[in-house]
Amino acid sequence: MINHQKKRRVVVTGLGIASSIGTSLTVFKQNLFNGVCGIGPVTLFDTSGYTGSPGAQIPDAALQAAFSPRELTRCSRCDLLGLLAAKELLVDSEEVFRDCPREKIGVIMGGGAGGMLTWERHRRPLWLGKKSRPAALLSAACGTLADRFANTYGLGGLRTTIATACSSSATAIGYGFDLIRSGSQEMVLAAGSEAFSELTFSGFNSLRVVDPEYCKPFDKNRQGLSLGEGAAILILEEYERAVRHGKTLYAEVLGYAVNSDAYHMTAPHPEGAGMMKVMERALKNAEIAPEAVDYINAHGTATKANDQAETLAIKRLFGEHKARRLAVSSTKSMVGHCLGAAGIVEGLATVLALAGQKAPPTIHYQTPDPACDLDYVPNQARSLNMQIALSNSFAFGGNNTSVVFRRVEKS
Amino acid sequence: MSAIVFTGMGIISPLGIGREAFWENCCAAQHGFCKIKAFDTTRMRCDVAALPEHFQPGQYMPAAEYRKMSRLSRMATAASIEAMKESGLKLESMDRDRIGIVLGTAFGSSSHLDEFYLSFLKDGPRGAQPFLFPETVQNTAASHVAIYHKIPGPNVTFCQNELSAESALAYAINLLEQDLVDVVLTGGAEEVSFTQFECFHALGALNPIKINEGDVIKPRLRGGHILGEGAGVLVLEREEFARKRGARVYGRMGACVLQGGQAVIGHYAREGRALGRVMEQALEQAGLKAREVDQLDLGANFSGELEDLEYSRIKQMFENIRRVTPLKYLLGECSGSSSLRIAAGLLSLKEQRRLPTLDVEILKASGSHDLIWEPAQTGLTRNVLMTFATYGGGVGAVVLRKVEA
Numbered sequence: 001m002i003n004h005q006k007k008r009r010v011v012v013t014g015l016g017i018a019s020s021i022g023t024s025l026t027v028f029k030q031n032l033f034n035g036v037c038g039i040g041p042v043t044l045f046d047t048s049g050y051t052g053s054p055g056a057q058i059p060d061a062a063l064q065a066a067f068s069p070r071e072l073t074r075c076s077r078c079d080l081l082g083l084l085a086a087k088e089l090l091v092d093s094e095e096v097f098r099d100c101p102r103e104k105i106g107v108i109m110g111g112g113a114g115g116m117l118t119w120e121r122h123r124r125p126l127w128l129g130k131k132s133r134p135a136a137l138l139s140a141a142c143g144t145l146a147d148r149f150a151n152t153y154g155l156g157g158l159r160t161t162i163a164t165a166c167s168s169s170a171t172a173i174g175y176g177f178d179l180i181r182s183g184s185q186e187m188v189l190a191a192g193s194e195a196f197s198e199l200t201f202s203g204f205n206s207l208r209v210v211d212p213e214y215c216k217p218f219d220k221n222r223q224g225l226s227l228g229e230g231a232a233i234l235i236l237e238e239y240e241r242a243v244r245h246g247k248t249l250y251a252e253v254l255g256y257a258v259n260s261d262a263y264h265m266t267a268p269h270p271e272g273a274g275m276m277k278v279m280e281r282a283l284k285n286a287e288i289a290p291e292a293v294d295y296i297n298a299h300g301t302a303t304k305a306n307d308q309a310e311t312l313a314i315k316r317l318f319g320e321h322k323a324r325r326l327a328v329s330s331t332k333s334m335v336g337h338c339l340g341a342a343g344i345v346e347g348l349a350t351v352l353a354l355a356g357q358k359a360p361p362t363i364h365y366q367t368p369d370p371a372c373d374l375d376y377v378p379n380q381a382r383s384l385n386m387q388i389a390l391s392n393s394f395a396f397g398g399n400n401t402s403v404v405f406r407r408v409e410k411s
Numbered sequence: 412m413s414a415i416v417f418t419g420m421g422i423i424s425p426l427g428i429g430r431e432a433f434w435e436n437c438c439a440a441q442h443g444f445c446k447i448k449a450f451d452t453t454r455m456r457c458d459v460a461a462l463p464e465h466f467q468p469g470q471y472m473p474a475a476e477y478r479k480m481s482r483l484s485r486m487a488t489a490a491s492i493e494a495m496k497e498s499g500l501k502l503e504s505m506d507r508d509r510i511g512i513v514l515g516t517a518f519g520s521s522s523h524l525d526e527f528y529l530s531f532l533k534d535g536p537r538g539a540q541p542f543l544f545p546e547t548v549q550n551t552a553a554s555h556v557a558i559y560h561k562i563p564g565p566n567v568t569f570c571q572n573e574l575s576a577e578s579a580l581a582y583a584i585n586l587l588e589q590d591l592v593d594v595v596l597t598g599g600a601e602e603v604s605f606t607q608f609e610c611f612h613a614l615g616a617l618n619p620i621k622i623n624e625g626d627v628i629k630p631r632l633r634g635g636h637i638l639g640e641g642a643g644v645l646v647l648e649r650e651e652f653a654r655k656r657g658a659r660v661y662g663r664m665g666a667c668v669l670q671g672g673q674a675v676i677g678h679y680a681r682e683g684r685a686l687g688r689v690m691e692q693a694l695e696q697a698g699l700k701a702r703e704v705d706q707l708d709l710g711a712n713f714s715g716e717l718e719d720l721e722y723s724r725i726k727q728m729f730e731n732i733r734r735v736t737p738l739k740y741l742l743g744e745c746s747g748s749s750s751l752r753i754a755a756g757l758l759s760l761k762e763q764r765r766l767p768t769l770d771v772e773i774l775k776a777s778g779s780h781d782l783i784w785e786p787a788q789t790g791l792t793r794n795v796l797m798t799f800a801t802y803g804g805g806v807g808a809v810v811l812r813k814v815e816a
Binding site for chain 1: 558
């Protein structure tokens with residue numbers, strides 16, 4: 001059994017990203033703080049007939065440049081995006097995982113639709129009575145990317161995939177944190193990946209929650225979310241080990257919490273009850289008082305219901321006064337809603353914010369909404385002295401996750 | 412830290428609905444295979460699956476509750492209702508924030524997913540049916556369980572193919588050990604749908620059995636999967652908490668170890684080192700020697716690859732082993748709901764009756780054989796070791812232990 005009395009410190013020592021605003025850490029960081037919008041036309045499949053057709057797509061050229069034709073055929077797009085996020089980070093994996101027994105390195109993935117696009121490319125011809133290439137189906141399951149990471153880099157620790165829709169990969173960070181803190185694992189590759197598929201595109205459109213233009217989180221005229229695709233990786237490691245090996249300490253993970261609204265399959269609790277509780281519990285788990293929080297990377301989908309409920313939850317937990325002094329921003333305004341990968345992409349943005357002492361902006365913010373009356377860091381990044389940050393992820397089914405990060409002072 | 416015990420179970424399985432029917436059929440080594448009637452299998456190489464044919468959601472909840480649920484969510488919710496009832500937990504007097512729901516499923520509500528996608532294919536974006544879409548996400552079953560019981564505590568779903576329910580169990584233990592919850596409903600659910608079945612068929616992974624009414628079903632050893640569906644929800648809590656409320660205890664968690672071996676995608680681990688390692692670690696964590704294992708329940712599933720993997724390791728660890736229990740030879744490959752195997756192990760501990768066994772050499776046999784099961788036998792059963800593996804390379808081992816009165 002795991003020894004939870006140990007309470008070892010957990011730090012982030014590696015970051016990998018593939019998103020619509022950058023497929024390298026340097027470019028992503030630059031675009032994140034410059035407020036670059038990655039939302040535009042989607043070319044992966046026919047989007048005519050949709051009310052909300054724009055999305056934050058990763059250019060095919062990025063994949064074609066990174067992978068062989070065999071890999072492009074054999075792997076699902078979701079797997080390719082995950083492997084793309086790993087390329088730069090793990091270019092020297094021997095160095096990253098140096099002196100760590102491979103069976104003590106876990107892979108905890110957050111998944112969404114997984115290889116849905118691959119399945120669709122089998123299902124559509126089947127429906128039309130035509131032939132498909134079934135071999136590609138091997139890549140369709142949601143858990144495949146965890147296997148690919150483990151097999152590619154020879155990682156033999158605990159390997160699993162969390163699938164709680166839009167909060168999956170935030171929970172992956174949390175579970176990775178648990179495993180290292182308790183000593184069950186020495187290192188964890190916490191990751192998430194999401195690729196576009198017709199199913200998710202038509203699904204969110206059928207619910208009429210997609211903005212026909214681009215998402216405008218917390219803005220009075222917001223009309224819904226913009227879907228995005230992307231993948232990110234956080235390398236989590238025990239603090240002492242990381243210091244001993246001279247690793248870059250991007251931030252410390254202090255704690256997290258998961259819970260359920262137990263209310264509705266698609267709508268958040270109107271008063272943000274579950275959202276408030278999950279933030280409260282995450283802070284308790286991190287042994288941090290609400291007063292100490294400086295920045296919140298909000299779930300901020302730009303749906304009417306979410307943004308209002310999240311604002312309310314923040315105000316209820318922190319109190320009106322403190323809530324108004326908090327910087328709260330939505331990375332989704334730039335990278336879209338990356339669903340299963342949203343938590344890890346936004347967790348990575350939060351880590352960069354702490355490391356760079358700068359809050360990323362909420363772009364496309366024009367008209368204040370009386371129901372959303374916090375400081376959303378509108379349109380421009382802001383230098384900020386911050387020690388503690390929260391990253392929120394809320395999902396279909398009422399699954400909520402909040403992760404607490406702390407700045408690591410440079411020695 | 413207090414030990415962790417199992418205090419309830421809800422069973423919707425091909426071997427029977429409810430604990431008693433399930434246990435009776437387990438003991439009698441009655442398989443749950445039947446001809447598929449829910450969809451057309453004419454084109455496929457197999458028309459058999461392990462199904463809980465007589466499952467009626469109306470026996471558990473009003474139609475208004477289950478009408479919008481997929482079959483997966485119905486089975487999971489029904490199993491959770493039975494598990495709660497069995498455990499004797501009184502929700503109204505509990506802090507519901509301290510109850511977790513952690514489930515596994517390999518493919519989620521694949522029937523609703525297919526139905527939704529077909530609505531899109533037929534009628535385009537404007538014809539896609541919005542009421543079907545929410546059921547396509549994998550966490551739908553766990554969310555329905557939370558909504559039904561009004562449990563706002565930790566809620567997580569795991570999707571790691573055949574290790575989904577075991578991943579859920581490991582996380583449930585993680586929550587209990589940190590004292591973040593008092594009780595967890597854990598386990599898994601899986602449904603057999605046309606699209607899931609057709610994918611396995613297209614990949615050539617199904618056992619080639621075609622039957623007519625009244626035929627004796629004879630799976631081909633090493634011939635491929637016989638898919639199964641069902642839900643197994645277990646109630647897990649700290650022993651101290653269970654004792655205090657006077658709960659009936661089925662068994663104690665000895666160990667749950669999950670790791671990964673190297674594998675080609677779509678295949679099981681190439682060699683058995685990782686499986687051997689998790690078995691050794693599980694026994695070590697439980698404080699047991701190999702000779703103290705009274706029952707060995709394997710994950711063998713007619714795939715052939717998994718049989719080879721397990722055979723090599725158990726021969727190495729258990730020199731004189733003769734009999735094993737590959738329960739999936741009765742249950743089918745229930746993927747995400749292999750918590751049903753854990754339920755069988757717990758019942759074996761509770762009833763002090765060892766599960767039926769097959770000669771270990773059956774793992775090396777191929778083709779059509781009569782499976783000669785030695786029926787369940789009454790006998791001192793203190794420790795059960797269970798092995799788990801999934802294609803892609805994940806492996807796991809669980810030790811269940813008898814609770815002394």
